[in-house]
Amino acid sequence: MTRQWTRRQVLAQAGIAAAAVYTLDPHELCCSVNAYAQTASAEKFELKKVGDGIWAGIAEARYKVNSNAAVIETNDGLVIVDTHSKPSAARALYKDIQAVSKKPVRKIINTHFHWDHWQGNEVYASANPGLEIITTEQTKQNLTKADAGVGGVPFIEKQLATLPGEIAKLKEDIPKAPNAEAKARLESNLAQAEAYLQELRQIKPALPTRTVSKTLTLKEGGREIQLHVLGRGHTDGDLYIYMPKEKVVATGDAVVDWMPFLNDGYPEEWVQTLDALQKLDITHVIPGHGDPADRSHLTFFRGYMADLIAAVKKAAADGATLAEVKTKVADQLAPKYERGMSKYPLGRYRDRIGQNIEMVHKKVVAKS
Numbered sequence: 001m002t003r004q005w006t007r008r009q010v011l012a013q014a015g016i017a018a019a020a021v022y023t024l025d026p027h028e029l030c031c032s033v034n035a036y037a038q039t040a041s042a043e044k045f046e047l048k049k050v051g052d053g054i055w056a057g058i059a060e061a062r063y064k065v066n067s068n069a070a071v072i073e074t075n076d077g078l079v080i081v082d083t084h085s086k087p088s089a090a091r092a093l094y095k096d097i098q099a100v101s102k103k104p105v106r107k108i109i110n111t112h113f114h115w116d117h118w119q120g121n122e123v124y125a126s127a128n129p130g131l132e133i134i135t136t137e138q139t140k141q142n143l144t145k146a147d148a149g150v151g152g153v154p155f156i157e158k159q160l161a162t163l164p165g166e167i168a169k170l171k172e173d174i175p176k177a178p179n180a181e182a183k184a185r186l187e188s189n190l191a192q193a194e195a196y197l198q199e200l201r202q203i204k205p206a207l208p209t210r211t212v213s214k215t216l217t218l219k220e221g222g223r224e225i226q227l228h229v230l231g232r233g234h235t236d237g238d239l240y241i242y243m244p245k246e247k248v249v250a251t252g253d254a255v256v257d258w259m260p261f262l263n264d265g266y267p268e269e270w271v272q273t274l275d276a277l278q279k280l281d282i283t284h285v286i287p288g289h290g291d292p293a294d295r296s297h298l299t300f301f302r303g304y305m306a307d308l309i310a311a312v313k314k315a316a317a318d319g320a321t322l323a324e325v326k327t328k329v330a331d332q333l334a335p336k337y338e339r340g341m342s343k344y345p346l347g348r349y350r351d352r353i354g355q356n357i358e359m360v361h362k363k364v365v366a367k368s
C-alpha cells in the first residue's frame with residue numbers, strides 16, 4: 001500500500017533541510033533541453049505494441065523531458081515501468097493506456113532515481129489503492145538521499161530553487177530571438193517551464209514499497225516478468241525489466257536511443273553491465289528515451305561506450321589536455337556514431353559528446 005507524503009515530510013524523515021540553496025548548471029540536468037528546441041505543446045505519448053500485451057509508451061519531446069514507459073498487461077492487471085517527469089505526463093499516458101486496457105494498475109516499476117522517470121508515480125498511486133512500487137534497494141535509497149544526483153525528493157527542492165531563474169532567462173531571451181520561429185519555440189518552452197514549476201510545487205512523492213537486490217521473478221497473472229540488477233551503469237541502481245517469453249527488455253536510461261547521460265554513471269562498469277544484459281535472449285528493447293529498437297541497438301550502444309572510454313584514455317595517455325581530448329575524440333568517433341546518435345531533436349551527438357568526454361575523463365582517467 002502506498003502512502004503519499006508531501007515533499008517536506010519525506011525530506012524531514014531523511015533529515016534534509018528543504019530550503020537548501022543550490023545552483024544548477026544546465027549540463028547537470030539529465031535530459032536538459034536547449035531553450036530553442038522544438039518541443040510538443042502538450043504531454044504526448046505514442047503507444048507502440050512490442051509484443052503480445054506489451055506496449056512501449058514513447059514520449060514526445062517536451063521542454064521538461066519525459067521518459068518512455070513500458071506497459072505490460074497481465075490477466076489481473078497492468079504493470080507500468082517508469083512514470084515520467086510530472087503527474088500531467090503520467091495522466092496523459094494513463095489515458096492512452098485505458099484505451100487499450102481497462103485493467104487496474106497493480107504495480108509500478110522505477111528503473112532508476114532520475115527525475116524524469118519517477119515524478120509521475122503519484123498518479124497511479126492515487127488511482128489504484130494497494131499499488132506496489134518496485135525498484136532496486138539502491139534506487140530506493142537514492143530517492144531520498146541528499147546528494148544522489150539528478151533525481152529524488154531532494155532534487156525536487158533543487159529544481160524549485162533553480163526554475164525561477166531558468167524562467168527569467170527564457171523571458172529575457174524571447175525579445176532577442178533571431179526570427180519568428182525561434183520566438184515561438186522560446187514562448188512554448190517558457191509556457192512549459194512555468195506549468196512545470198506549478199506542478200512541481202504540488203508533487204506528493206509516491207516512493208517505492210518493495211525492492212529488488214539481485215533478481216526477482218514476478219508471476220503476474222500468467223505472465224513472467226523478470227527484474228534484474230546486473231551491475232552499475234547509468235546509475236548505481238539500474239533495474240532491467242525482462243519478459244523472457246516475449247524476449248522484450250525495458251532498460252531505463254542504461255540504454256537510450258540518444259546520447260547517454262554519464263554524470264551519475266560508472267562508464268567502465270556500464271560496459272560490463274551491458275555485456276551481462278546481452279547474455280539474455282532479447283529481440284526487442286524499450287529504451288529510456290527514443291524509439292523501441294531491436295537487439296542490434298544494444299551492440300551499437302555498448303560499442304559507443306567502449307569506444308568512447310578507449311579513445312579518451314588513449315588521447316589522455318598521449319598527453320592531450322582535456323580541451324584537446326574533447327576536440328580530438330569528438331571528431332574521431334563521429335563517423336561511426338554521429339548519425340545513429342542524432343535521430344531526435346534532443347540528446348544529439350554534438351549536444352552531448354563534450355560532456356560525455358569530460359565525464360569519462362573525470363571518472364576513468366583522472367581517478368586512475
Ligand SMILES: [Zn+2]
Nearest residue numbers: 067116253288
Ligand atoms: Zn531519462
Ligand SMILES: [Zn+2]
Nearest residue numbers: 030114234253
Ligand atoms: Zn537517467
